Amino acid sequence: MSVQQGKQVKQLDRVIIRFAGDSGDGMQLTGDRFTQESAVFGNDLVTLPNFPAEIRAPQGTLPGVSSFQVHFADHDILTAGDAPDVLVAMNPAALKANLGDLPKGAAIIVDTHDFTARNLAKAGYATNPLDVLGDVNDPLGAFAVHAVDLTGMTIEAVKEFGLSRKDAARAKNMFALGLLSWMYGRPTEPTVTFLEKRFAKVADIRDANIAAFKAGWNFGETTETFVVQYEIKPAPMAPGTYRNITGNLALAYGLVAGGVQSGLPVFLGSYPITPASDILHELSKHKAFGVTTFQAEDEIAGVGAAIGASFAGSLAVTTTSGPGIALKSEAIGLAVMTELPLVVVDVQRGGPSTGLPTKTEQADLLQAMFGRNGEAPLPIVAPRSPGDCFDAALEACRIAVTYRTPVMLLSDGYLANGSEPWRIPELADLPTIDPNFAAPGPQDPDGTTSAFQPYARDPHTLARPWAPPGVAGLEHRIGGLEKADITGNISYDPANHDLMVRTRQAKVDRIAESLPPLEVDDPSAEDGQGAKVVALGWGSTYGPIGAGVRRVRKAGYRVAQVHLRHLNPFPKDLGEILARYDKVLVPEMNLGQLSMLIRAKYLVDAVGYNQVRGLPLKAAEVAEAIGELISQAEGIQVDLSADATPAASPDASTAVSTQEALS
């Protein structure tokens, strides 16, 4: 092996890498480490983990493939990318399962070690595609394939630690990580430190992983297989301190912050469910903040205990996914009726029923909105990116406590497990939340105190008093039966019921008074030539819609973007904003749930762009949908391949495609 003198370095503005292997191959860890290295390096990034619901699906099979996609760039990006530039495939199944997503010219790094007859058969390959590389019938002819015995070299590199062959081979993911870290000039110290910490108690495993990681780096540096190293400069970001964060972690931190900002103890009642369990895990670590976590016997007990804790004066939370919401519905209705603060977190996944536990979807909006008996309105808040889960959770806490109501916080599987650089907020900038507990009334001249009225209301918020037990004079009974206005006594009076139904609705509607004006992103409005089409979204589609909007604008067309954090009530100015546009496109990962609400409320002829594939929307497809509406609204032909802006053209000679430059 000759040492390459001064390898070529090519500049790229962005790269999408997908690590793929068997579910036991450690691909999530590999992707996560590469992400951390890129974050520390200063690139902007977005990640997309994608794994099967089975913990260890049958080895070597297509259903068992686990992957982690990371998109990193020298500029602000919004999505994990539509198509990978580089695929790292640890076995034949990983190659086959991901090949269809690769654009022509993409680079593939395959571990040849697992391309055995048995594994090829399991993946459905009649012949080994690596045997015919470069032939006329090469099925991989459109790609730049690097066939490397990653496992074999890993075993060789860790020989000195005396591990079994099986254990030695398990470090192959770190070899792959080392190789990719070299290719993209990633800093290696964070990963070495990470491995030292993670395997502190098993010296041989620790040393083997570090050795494999370094061997992978050195292999890239010395071998002739890889002649080019790539450089992706740090992205300019707003000043501040950053960390990489997943949605579930940010959401858990937001709930801890809710406790600190309200001065209340946090109580989480929860039952484990994918993809929400990590919030339970995380909150269970924060008892020092006065957080109590209760792993209940079922979903209903989880919300039941939270309602009890809320009655007792805690900031109460229950976390789950769609199927859990279905089970909790009756209890959430009780919280609506008793008007107790409660944050209900729904990390949405593919449905119905058990559906796609590890895949993303946003098809619980109507369940959140209407999934209870009777007129049972509750506020709905949705984060738009992993880091935004922090702010959204805090907002849910604010609404719940201020308005004495259950609040639905709609995250999803993509936000939960995906990550992005997050600017760590200054605590002074966070809102404070006033629990404003009820106090006994003033004494009358005769020494008696007027009776406590548990259903009297604050004139501004329409909230009722929150009176946890322990205060003399505020003894009261609440429950699921209809309440008489003001006194809270049981009432079957028809006029009272009508009043109370309207009052509960009015209270939720009143929240709109506390919301800031919507941000409308329409650069073309400045020159008085506003867009005729607006793309309206909510939740995790913010990234793909934003990326699609950028593509459309880059091609020289006008489009506005509005993204909703509050789904109930809608911001006060939404109707007026939508009325400004000829066409309203609503991209969603469902069959048109926000569209339905918008059409019903504003009589707007909203057009849906809907995909339910268990994956984030693709920016290119959103752009096409926008282009179609622009074409209709403006009566013009729309060609999105045009480039109306002078931009530095990417190096077309590399194997790394940068054709989709704006994602």
Added chain:
Amino acid sequence: MTTDLNFPGLRSGVELVPNSEQAQTGKEYTSDQEVRWCPGCGDYAVLKAVQGFLPDLGLRRENIVFISGIGCSSRFPYYLDTYGMHSIHGRAPSIATGIATAREDLSVWVVTGDGDALSIGGNHLIHALRRNVNMTILLFNNRIYGLTKGQYSPTSEAGKITKSTPMGSLDHPFNPVSLALGAEGSFVARTIDSDRKHLTAVLSAAAAHRGTSFVEIYQNCPIFNDGAFDALKNPDTKADAIIPLVHGEPIRFGAPDSNGLGTKGLIRDSETGGVKVVDLADLGDAVEDRLLVHNAYNPDPTMAFAISRLTDSGYLNQSPIGIFRQVERPTYDDQARAQVGEARAAHPGDRTERLAALIGGGDTWTVV
């Protein structure tokens, strides 16, 4: 992996609840709401007993919380002037678990029925008992669904003719005490609505117990299942029907002998491994050796379970009454608070500063 939980030490069920400075009366515990049970309902007797007994606890009224589910008995909290919640069907134990875990200074009571606790809420009941959350559960068992007007319940005898079972119900009934003992309840008792003295004594012991206290109260429904417990209430039959359980006392009942002691008693049954009722006369000199002495403090629930099986599953002609089991076991809520307390002690300092350190942790980088 397990860890030493540093159990904070056993205490009385109400030790952390503040005491009232003044003597209280039953009237103070009576709310201004009109009681709306049917005339003759056994619930009235229980309500009166509870209103009469709560002042004796000497606790501050504002630190007492009654939680119920759905059913006739679940209206109970409305009639007591304490804090209370009339919740949803079967879920009262879960709501009470949240309250008891969140607040050590509250005396938490659950009022439930045979349908609420054993049918729709069966899961929450057994898990509350398993965890031993500090609360007292009063299960009003009338062996019928009252509020929905007369369908059979999970404690109704098999073959019962009701509106929903015109040819007789097919379900084998639960024995609530056996179920609670099977879930390793730390305090399990049974009493009767009409015996105020016994009812009050059992409630006092239940309130004093730290952990989940489970009290089954036989309660007559005069509308849909009248007379279900007549054998235990009729002066002519009750001596043979009630098997009284008193800790430390031999278990004997039936018509009194010349010394005023019951002529029947419980002995071990070597054939079944359980216990059986015998005429003590048949034992001759062996009475002393073989007659069972009730031990509610036995850490092993096996004997208590065997005694619980003497309750008829069909029409009730015989049933043990009293405290079956009363043992000390760490409670969930004490331990949950201890963990929070331990974590807080290990991380002193301002919460805001610690929050800044938490969210600013991990691998960070700064852009200037």
